[in-house]
Amino acid sequence: MHRWRPSHEYASGSSCAAIGSFYLSLPFTHFPMALFIRSLRKAYQDVTAVDGIDLEVADGECFGLLGPNGAGKTTTIEICEGLTTPDSGEVRVLGRTWKEDARELRERLGIQLQETQLSEKLTVRETVRLFRSFYREGRDVEDVIALVQLGEKRDGRVGQLSGGQKQRLALACALVGDPELLFLDEPTTGLDPQARRQLWDLIEQFRSTGRTTLLTTHYMDEAERLCDHVAIMDHGKVIALGTPHELIRSLGAEHMVEFATADAARLDTGVLESLDGVRAARASKDGFELEVDALHRTVPALLAELSQRGIEMNELRTRTATLEDVFVSLTGRHLRDD
Amino acid sequence: MTETTTRTDARSPSAPTAGTPSRERGRGRGFLDNSLVQLTLVRYKEFMREPEAVFWVFVFPILLAAGLGIAFRNRPAGKQHVAVVSSAPGAAALASALGKDSSLDVQLLDDSAAAFALRTGKVALVVESRGADSVVYRYDDTRSDALSARLITDDALQRAAGRPDPVRVGESHVRERGSRYIDFVIPGLLGMNLMGSGIWGLGFAIVDARRKKLLKRLIATPMSRAQFLLSFLLSRLTWLMFEVITLLGFGALVFGVPLRGSIASLAFICLIGALSFGAMGLLIAARAKTVEGASGLMNLVMMPMWVFSGVFFSSANFPKAMQPFIQALPLTAVNDALRANMLQGASLASVSGELAIALGWLVVCFVLALRLFRWR
Numbered sequence: 001m002h003r004w005r006p007s008h009e010y011a012s013g014s015s016c017a018a019i020g021s022f023y024l025s026l027p028f029t030h031f032p033m034a035l036f037i038r039s040l041r042k043a044y045q046d047v048t049a050v051d052g053i054d055l056e057v058a059d060g061e062c063f064g065l066l067g068p069n070g071a072g073k074t075t076t077i078e079i080c081e082g083l084t085t086p087d088s089g090e091v092r093v094l095g096r097t098w099k100e101d102a103r104e105l106r107e108r109l110g111i112q113l114q115e116t117q118l119s120e121k122l123t124v125r126e127t128v129r130l131f132r133s134f135y136r137e138g139r140d141v142e143d144v145i146a147l148v149q150l151g152e153k154r155d156g157r158v159g160q161l162s163g164g165q166k167q168r169l170a171l172a173c174a175l176v177g178d179p180e181l182l183f184l185d186e187p188t189t190g191l192d193p194q195a196r197r198q199l200w201d202l203i204e205q206f207r208s209t210g211r212t213t214l215l216t217t218h219y220m221d222e223a224e225r226l227c228d229h230v231a232i233m234d235h236g237k238v239i240a241l242g243t244p245h246e247l248i249r250s251l252g253a254e255h256m257v258e259f260a261t262a263d264a265a266r267l268d269t270g271v272l273e274s275l276d277g278v279r280a281a282r283a284s285k286d287g288f289e290l291e292v293d294a295l296h297r298t299v300p301a302l303l304a305e306l307s308q309r310g311i312e313m314n315e316l317r318t319r320t321a322t323l324e325d326v327f328v329s330l331t332g333r334h335l336r337d338d
Numbered sequence: 339m340t341e342t343t344t345r346t347d348a349r350s351p352s353a354p355t356a357g358t359p360s361r362e363r364g365r366g367r368g369f370l371d372n373s374l375v376q377l378t379l380v381r382y383k384e385f386m387r388e389p390e391a392v393f394w395v396f397v398f399p400i401l402l403a404a405g406l407g408i409a410f411r412n413r414p415a416g417k418q419h420v421a422v423v424s425s426a427p428g429a430a431a432l433a434s435a436l437g438k439d440s441s442l443d444v445q446l447l448d449d450s451a452a453a454f455a456l457r458t459g460k461v462a463l464v465v466e467s468r469g470a471d472s473v474v475y476r477y478d479d480t481r482s483d484a485l486s487a488r489l490i491t492d493d494a495l496q497r498a499a500g501r502p503d504p505v506r507v508g509e510s511h512v513r514e515r516g517s518r519y520i521d522f523v524i525p526g527l528l529g530m531n532l533m534g535s536g537i538w539g540l541g542f543a544i545v546d547a548r549r550k551k552l553l554k555r556l557i558a559t560p561m562s563r564a565q566f567l568l569s570f571l572l573s574r575l576t577w578l579m580f581e582v583i584t585l586l587g588f589g590a591l592v593f594g595v596p597l598r599g600s601i602a603s604l605a606f607i608c609l610i611g612a613l614s615f616g617a618m619g620l621l622i623a624a625r626a627k628t629v630e631g632a633s634g635l636m637n638l639v640m641m642p643m644w645v646f647s648g649v650f651f652s653s654a655n656f657p658k659a660m661q662p663f664i665q666a667l668p669l670t671a672v673n674d675a676l677r678a679n680m681l682q683g684a685s686l687a688s689v690s691g692e693l694a695i696a697l698g699w700l701v702v703c704f705v706l707a708l709r710l711f712r713w714r
Contacts, residue, residue, distance in 0.1 A: 081558055082558070083554060083557070083558055083714070103560060106558065106559060106560040107560045109558075111555070111558040111559075113551060113554060113555050113558070115550075115551045116550065116551045116552060116554070116555040117550035117551065117552065118550075118552065118555075119380070119384055119547075119552065121383065121384045121387040121388065122380060122383060122384065126380065126383065129371075129376065130376045130377070130380050131559060132371070133371050133372065133373040133375075133376035133377075134373050134556075134559040134560050134561040135559070135560060136560070173555075177559070177560075
């Protein structure tokens with residue numbers, strides 16, 4: 001029987017390094033790093049927002065910071081963007097530091113902040129043109145507008161755009177300086193599914209040109225689809241790090257079995273964990289959730305166990321494990337409360 | 339790639355991709371692509387697309403000037419309204435004697451109606467006969483129209499009773515442009531307008547941009563922070579031209595308000611005034627996070643100047659002890675300088691004291707604002 005590993009074990013640096021070791025072991029100088037972070041700390045009056053994190057983002061990859069609200073994602077990304085000064089730790093962006101090369105770094109970065117409201121009185125074209133004027137070198141304004149599919153809205157006021165269109169305009173403002181490194185802070189939060197997919201396409205297009213992206217998100221599907229590597233953050237710490245596939249595999253179980261029963265009180269996780277193929281079991285809202293490595297053995301065993309105990313099953317679902325399950329198994333909580 | 343993207347690509351075969359370097363160089367781009375020009379243009383457009391702002395800056399001062407000009411227009415003094423108490427003996431004879439004076443409007447009222455008319459200001463004076471050669475005047479001795487009604491009534495009454503006038507009097511009437519109320523109030527409104535649009539115009543725009551995290555987004559670009567602040571002052575100066583021309587043009591054309599000083603000096607005074615109020619707006623907006631907070635501060639700063647700085651009435655009406663404080667206010671300085679220029683044709687040198695006060699405010703506020711300014 002496999003015992004579930006307690007989260008503090010994961011939180012320790014060694015297990016993170018174990019997952020990410022394939023590239024941590026390469027010397028920094030021989031491997032171009034878009035972003036290099038060591039022992040980063042930042043505390044506000046009463047909270048420690050970032051509590052000693054280490055990260056490396058390789059050139060040309062899309063890296064995701066995944067975690068619930070308040071995990072420290074935004075503070076981390078804003079330190080990388082040069083908007084927040086860390087209390088301690090080392091940050092190198094494109095091999096440079098904010099202290100020495102701020103002006104040059106700003107020329108080379110593209111940034112989209114979480115809550116920026118662009119001026120509603122201006123048109124799309126005026127807004128992109130304004131941002132273009134800040135950069136010594138950059139892309140053609142009309143090209144960028146066409147790229148983010150706002151061509152038909154180019155003379156429309158920003159105030160009249162939908163949420164998805166506003167986010168694409170924010171992306172246009174981030175791309176118009178032709179950045180080497182793109183920072184996106186929750187780019188799709190609050191968007192409908194179609195608008196999210198449109199934005200994902202644009203981010204994938206950017207990545208396909210060999211440039212680097214760092215994005216934060218609390219959507220596990222977003223991280224799974226877009227990111228080469230994901231750092232799962234919680235309470236200011238990186239609690240797991242790796243490719244989405246590695247992280248899911250680290251569960252040791254590829255599948256999830258969820259079932260609902262009115263007699264949940266007559267079952268416990270110990271009984272369920274002793275079933276064939278079950279790696280871990282947790283009580284859920286109206287039943288149980290099992291991490292399973294072999295569906296074909298677990299499901300019959302589960303049904304037999306329940307009928308032997310005379311427990312009625314209301315619902316049975318099986319699905320592939322996701323990053324959400326990784327987060328839940330590490331923290332016992334879901335990424336989003338809603 | 340989703341269908342949407344594919345469709346867009348099909349529509350324009352050479353559609354760019356997120357990273358395709360359609361890279362342009364900074365050099366060789368037009369004047370309009372300069373960041374200071376762009377920032378200033380954007381400020382200007384944002385303002386012109388805000389109908390309320392355009393109303394308060396351009397239309398409101400003109401309405402106010404028109405209203406005040408009509409209400410306080412100089413005209414021959416009207417008739418004074420006087421009541422004679424009808425119940426007293428000899429009231430009718432008294433009323434007809436007074437009625438012969440063309441500047442009096444006399445009515446016979448009973449005691450309570452007369453008291454009511456006096457209380458509500460319908461009449462300025464109540465005359466009550468107390469026998470053949472005795473009357474009592476009832477009036478409010480703090481009101482100037484009541485005092486003149488008393489003088490005219492008394493004059494008419496004494497003359498009707500046979501008083502001789504030993505001195506012969508001739509009259510010559512002088513009504514000069516430049517000494518009327520409208521001549522006083524137009525420079526005051528101009529000063530008030532410079533203050534309002536400087537403080538509101540700059541303050542609200544900056545606080546709003548900070549609240550919307552737009553300031554934070556802008557400093558994440560290579561934008562020059564000095565250019566950003568400068569763009570506010572530059573766009574202020576563009577509106578300033580329009581504001582001054584509309585208000586003074588209106589005053590000169592409709593009311594014939596004189597412009598006796600040199601136009602260049604007048605423009606210079608407006609410029610210094612606008613810049614120092616702009617700097618005050620910048621200082622107020624340096625840290626405020628909400629529009630409500632900033633607007634409270636703005637009113638706190640502007641209220642004393644509305645009252646003390648001689649916009650609608652001369653600041654000389656306030657006690658002597660307050661004068662040093664009043665003279666140190668930037669709006670007092672600007673209003674005094676504007677009036678000296680427009681009404682007396684004073685040179686810049688003769689208003690150098692006022693200009694120095696305004697410049698002092700400009701420097702102090704601007705330096706403090708730069709020190710305190712928060713971008714997020």
